[in-house]
Amino acid sequence: MPDMGTMLAHWAERAGPHSDGALLPPHHERCLGCGLDNPHGHHLQVHRRGDGVVADHVFDERHVGAPGVVHGGAVATVLDDLFGFLPYLVGTPAVTRQLTVDYLSPVLVGVSYRIEATVTSREDRKVFVAATVSDFDERTVATSSAVFITVDVEHFARHGGVSGGSPTPPVADDHRDTGREGEMGQQRG
Numbered sequence: 001m002p003d004m005g006t007m008l009a010h011w012a013e014r015a016g017p018h019s020d021g022a023l024l025p026p027h028h029e030r031c032l033g034c035g036l037d038n039p040h041g042h043h044l045q046v047h048r049r050g051d052g053v054v055a056d057h058v059f060d061e062r063h064v065g066a067p068g069v070v071h072g073g074a075v076a077t078v079l080d081d082l083f084g085f086l087p088y089l090v091g092t093p094a095v096t097r098q099l100t101v102d103y104l105s106p107v108l109v110g111v112s113y114r115i116e117a118t119v120t121s122r123e124d125r126k127v128f129v130a131a132t133v134s135d136f137d138e139r140t141v142a143t144s145s146a147v148f149i150t151v152d153v154e155h156f157a158r159h160g161g162v163s164g165g166s167p168t169p170p171v172a173d174d175h176r177d178t179g180r181e182g183e184m185g186q187q188r189g
């Protein structure tokens with residue numbers, strides 16, 4: 001994990017300018033959406049396209065919900081992360097305040113989807129963004145909108161200033177495999 005100072009110093013560099021079509025740098029190497037060093041991550045590859053961003057993405061078995069169908073949370077993760085590239089183009093850091101996803105059709109494991117996002121409007125610190133997820137027949141399977149709020153770059157230091165943190169936090173006692181499956185349900189019953 002890069003230390004917070006390095007991450008903050010890189011913000012301006014990562015924010016561009018980026019030419020149309022350019023591959024955009026990941027938020028950081030262990031980011032769940034786009035970090036290449038996160039073994040649980042989506043490894044999203046995001047390009048600038050005009051005033052928006054685009055990624056072609058294949059969800060895999062790690063992201064399954066119902067058999068063969070991508071978990072809705074995984075879809076939301078990728079959408080949120082893609083939205084998180086728009087601040088590079090806006091030129092100021094911003095974080096998600098509200099995220100809405102309309103799941104129109106099942107998103108399937110092992111299928112390539114094109115995900116496109118753009119800024120729809122701005123109002124003071126509010127950046128309104130929207131995205132579509134389409135299959136290669138150009139059928140829209142999900143749409144999303146979000147409200148991002150611009151922050152100063154120190155926001156990340158204030159709230160996440162752990163440098164060199166363990167990538168695998170210790171498992172809390174409550175979550176360990178105790179062989180007592182079903183106990184919670186019994187207690188509730």
Ligand SMILES: CCCCCCCCCC(=O)SCCNC(=O)CCNC(=O)[C@H](O)C(C)(C)COP(=O)(O)OP(=O)(O)OC[C@H]1O[C@@H](n2cnc3c(N)ncnc32)[C@H](O)[C@@H]1OP(=O)(O)O
Pocket residue numbers: 007011027080081083084094095096097098124125126147149151156
């Ligand atoms: C190093 C770079 C790394 C980047 C990684 C990107 C990863 C992908 C994106 C993410 O996942 S970001 C992580 C998830 N999001 C967060 O952790 C944010 C948590 N929330 C906060 O930290 C604060 O709530 C936040 C900084 C967003 C806002 O707090 P503030 O106290 O600064 O602002 P405030 O609550 O006053 O809201 C600002 C304005 O937005 C308005 N607002 C809030 N929610 C709204 C909403 N839902 N719709 C419309 N407007 C809204 C609010 O009314 C207000 O309007 P006015 O300025 O006109 O008064």
